[in-house]
Amino acid sequence: MNFLKNFFEKTEPYVQKGAKYHWLNSVHDGFFTFLFVPKKTSKSGTHIHDFIDMKRTMSIVVLALIPSLLFGMYNVGYQHFKVIGELASTGFFDIFLYGFLKVLPVVIVSYGVGLGIEFVFAQIRGHEINEGFLVSGMLIPLVMPIETPLWMIAIATAFAVIFGKEVFGGTGMNIWNPALLARAFLFFAYPAQMSGNSVWYSFSENAQTIDGFTGATPMAEAAAGNITYTVSDAFFGFIPGSIGETSTLAILLGAVVLLVTGIGNWKIMFSTVAGGLFMGILLNIFAGSQGLSEEAATFFGIPFWHHMVLGGFMFGAVFMATDPVSAAQTQKGKWIYGFLIGVLAILIRVLNPAYPEGMMLAILLMNTFAPLIDHYVVQGHIKRRMKRAKVAA
Known part of the structure; x- marks a missing residue:
């Protein structure tokens, strides 16, 4: 070097x-x-320097995402050959290679467009290049369905970088998580290309003519009252879904990396899972209530722990909710912020049949309210200190 x-x-x-x-x-x-570690030194005041700067921090997060990326590549190939009926006759390497060739262009487009815009804004402003997109550039492909056209990935990435970051001042100033903003943009701007059965599978020309194909995600099947998955398949990730969100095991490996290195916030992760479990248990209790349709009762009655391994819940809890910029900053606020994300995610899943996911909207909503949560936490501390001061006086 x-x-x-x-x-x-x-x-x-x-x-x-x-x-x-x-x-x-x-x-x-x-x-x-x-x-390389920057050689710049402080010019005034007293500062404590560490070898972990922003770029090193972002690099560790990208490293934590690698298990989800690699398994996502394999699962893309796995679902493809399963659909066309050639899974049993296809080897591991061929399955992974197929998925690798399908996912790699998505990653390249995400980084190419996003970093290109970051470079342009940095040059115009005369600032250093922001490091935040090192993570966002990897998160955007992982939260997308595999059949999302590359031009849509490019538009969504540009929207997320320009309107989600740069208009607020760049990295460290954004209100919402840029990767989720990119997905939300596509979800509402191009709903036909972001929903339905076929977007979760990579089709060949021959596969398009298969008779009787059904390809809804387990989350959508559950919303329709049909449980078509096993918990083990959902945990290991052999189910349809966005590229990097299907394998809870791979996500947990990334969580271990973030927690061991001190990069990820365990309070937000833990409270998000606790909030999801709380709402799942509450809905299980009401599953037998009078007045619910048979379909609604089935979704209400999904065992609460199943929600943890379905859809993007764990991916959001580990990699999205913990975004240090858009999350709550106070220690107590992090508990409240994470818990409400978990509650809202499961609530949206179950009560909104048109959108059987919920994690994206829950995180974006709580991104919006994170400053308000911090405000009331700080004001609460001030009031308690003022009260103690009066008593002491």
Whole structure:
């Protein structure tokens, strides 16, 4: 790596202000600080420096996403060959290779469009390149159905970066999680391409003519009153769904990485799961109530722990709700924020038959209210301290 470091150090004078290639300063600095720890030091005040800077933090999150990405690639191939009836005769490598070739273009488009926009805004403003898209660029493909056209991925990514981040000032200033904003944009702008049975499978030309094909996700089947999955398949991820959201096991491996390194917030993860379990148990209690249709009673009666392994619940709890920018910042606020996400996600799933998921809307809604939660937590602390001060006086 020394030759790369020498290259960046030798070319640095050429991109400084007033130099010939000054307009490349942000790009040069972005790549250098991504590969190596920045050599900048504080110029005033007292600061404690750590080798874990923002780029290293984002890199660890990307590393935690790798298990979900790799299994998502395999599951894309698995579901494809299962649909066309060739699963038994297809080897592991061929299944994974098929999924790899289908998912890779989505990842490339996401990073290409997003980083391109980030570079342009950084150059226009004369700022350093923001690091946040290192994670968003991976999250966006993982929350998309495999049959989402690449041009839609590009539009959604551009929308998320420009209107979800840059208009608020860039990384660290955004109100909503950019990856979920990209999915929400597609869900409401192109509902026909983001819902229905066929979007969860990668079809070949021959597969399109298969008679009697049904391909709804287990979440949609459950909403219709049909339980067509096993808990083990849902846990390991051998079910239809968005690219990176199907395998709870792969997601938990990523959670371990985030928790061991101290990057992920365990309070938000734990409280989100607790909120989901609470609402699931509550709905199970009301499953036998009078006045519910047979279909509604079936969805109400889904064992509460099944919600944890279906849809995007665990993926959202581990990678989306814990976004350090759009989540609550106070310690007590994190408990409230996560718990409400879990409650709302299950509530939307069960009570809204037109949208049997809920995690995306729950997180975006709580992103909006996170500052309000922090405000009341801080005000509560101030009132208690003022009360203690009066008593002491």
